Amino acid sequence: MTVQDPILRPSGRRAVLIDGKAAAEGLDQAARAGALELTQTLGRPPCLAVVLAGEDPASQVYVRNKVRRTESAGMISVEHRLPASVSQDELLALIGRLNIDPVVDGILVQLPLPAGLDAQTVVQAIDPAKDVDGLTAASAGALVLGAPGLRPCTPAGCVYLARQALGDLTGRHVVVIGRSILVGKPAALLFLDADCTVSLAHSRTRDLPALARQADILIAAAGRPGMVKADWIRPGATVIDVGINRVARPDGSSALTGDADYEAALDIADFITPVPGGVGPMTIAMLLINTVRACARRAGLAIPASVAGTGAG
Ligand SMILES: NC(=O)C1=CN([C@@H]2O[C@H](COP(=O)(O)OP(=O)(O)OC[C@H]3O[C@@H](n4cnc5c(N)ncnc54)[C@H](OP(=O)(O)O)[C@@H]3O)[C@@H](O)[C@H]2O)C=CC1
Numbered sequence: 471m472t473v474q475d476p477i478l479r480p481s482g483r484r485a486v487l488i489d490g491k492a493a494a495e496g497l498d499q500a501a502r503a504g505a506l507e508l509t510q511t512l513g514r515p516p517c518l519a520v521v522l523a524g525e526d527p528a529s530q531v532y533v534r535n536k537v538r539r540t541e542s543a544g545m546i547s548v549e550h551r552l553p554a555s556v557s558q559d560e561l562l563a564l565i566g567r568l569n570i571d572p573v574v575d576g577i578l579v580q581l582p583l584p585a586g587l588d589a590q591t592v593v594q595a596i597d598p599a600k601d602v603d604g605l606t607a608a609s610a611g612a613l614v615l616g617a618p619g620l621r622p623c624t625p626a627g628c629v630y631l632a633r634q635a636l637g638d639l640t641g642r643h644v645v646v647i648g649r650s651i652l653v654g655k656p657a658a659l660l661f662l663d664a665d666c667t668v669s670l671a672h673s674r675t676r677d678l679p680a681l682a683r684q685a686d687i688l689i690a691a692a693g694r695p696g697m698v699k700a701d702w703i704r705p706g707a708t709v710i711d712v713g714i715n716r717v718a719r720p721d722g723s724s725a726l727t728g729d730a731d732y733e734a735a736l737d738i739a740d741f742i743t744p745v746p747g748g749v750g751p752m753t754i755a756m757l758l759i760n761t762v763r764a765c766a767r768r769a770g771l772a773i774p775a776s777v778a779g780t781g782a783g
Pocket residue numbers: 528624647648649650651652653654671672673674675678691692693694697712713714715749750751753
């Protein structure tokens with residue numbers, strides 16, 4: 471598939487949805503096959519430990535789906551839910567225990583952490599061999615250097631979905647909105663690795679709508695519902711919507727929505743990821759794949775063939 475010249479685009483055609491849920495199911499199968507192979511060799515399944523402090527809504531959605539999918543991929547999921555009042559020292563002590571626990575292969579600390587806790591100190595305490603989120607200095611350094619390592623899951627999912635829609639990404643202009651350590655910054659580096667030309671935008675960027683309009687691929691990762699308007703999107707562009715925002719409905723219930731004005735974007739973009747059903751499921755798929763990889767590496771085994779060509783890095 472290629473992006474069509476906007477002039478040739480038949481009027482009235484709507485954007486093609488990039489089905490993150492279906493892509494994630496395929497990757498989950500690969501992770502499952504890898505987990506089975508490791509279980510047979512090691513006599514125990516790969517194990518992911520998740521630390522959730524406080525009540526961030528996007529994190530709650532993540533944890534719910536992650537536990538289910540880790541288990542259905544034949545891996546063990548251990549959850550550590552802590553109150554928002556947990557101290558930095560308690561959190562560091564827990565990570566210390568998980569680091570030395572021989573049957574824990576992956577450690578993920580949900581971000582953002584509650585106020586008063588220093589996310590950098592906590593994340594950097596994770597053993598890089600277990601850093602399935604790809605956030606430690608060792609993983610981030612490997613990403614910058616182009617060395618092998620565990621890559622951040624959400625950005626890896628964005629690249630995967632962009633490739634699925636567009637094929638080779640060489641030379642495409644990618645505008646990433648958001649520069650967090652979790653999403654925006656590593657996304658910029660991964661698209662750079664895919665030979666894209668990358669602009670990294672943030673809250674101090676001047677004339678963001680004009681910059682966004684130059685994007686062949688627009689990555690929306692600001693956490694601002696509806697921020698990306700129709701006139702921010704170049705006709706024929708691909709929109710990858712990372713935002714997971716819980717918004718109140720008039721009837722008092724709540725819905726998940728992304729950072730793009732989705733309905734309006736459908737008339738302008740050629741390809742778009744929905745929320746839900748886009749990047750979110752891919753994040754979990756990449757996490758499962760990273761857990762299989764971490765488990766194999768820690769045991770000194772080859773990466774199982776089923777996951778070797780997937781993910782990033
Ligand atoms: N789908 C998924 O799997 C995942 C989804 N998410 C979601 O993605 C979103 C972003 O997450 P995360 O990166 O952790 O969030 P952060 O809050 O850590 O970072 C947000 C970034 O967006 C920038 N930003 C905020 N407002 C604006 C604005 N008005 N104009 C331009 N830039 C802006 C900020 O700029 P500055 O640095 O200048 O402050 C910052 O760099 C959230 O909705 C989160 O829930 C996150 C992880 C995974």
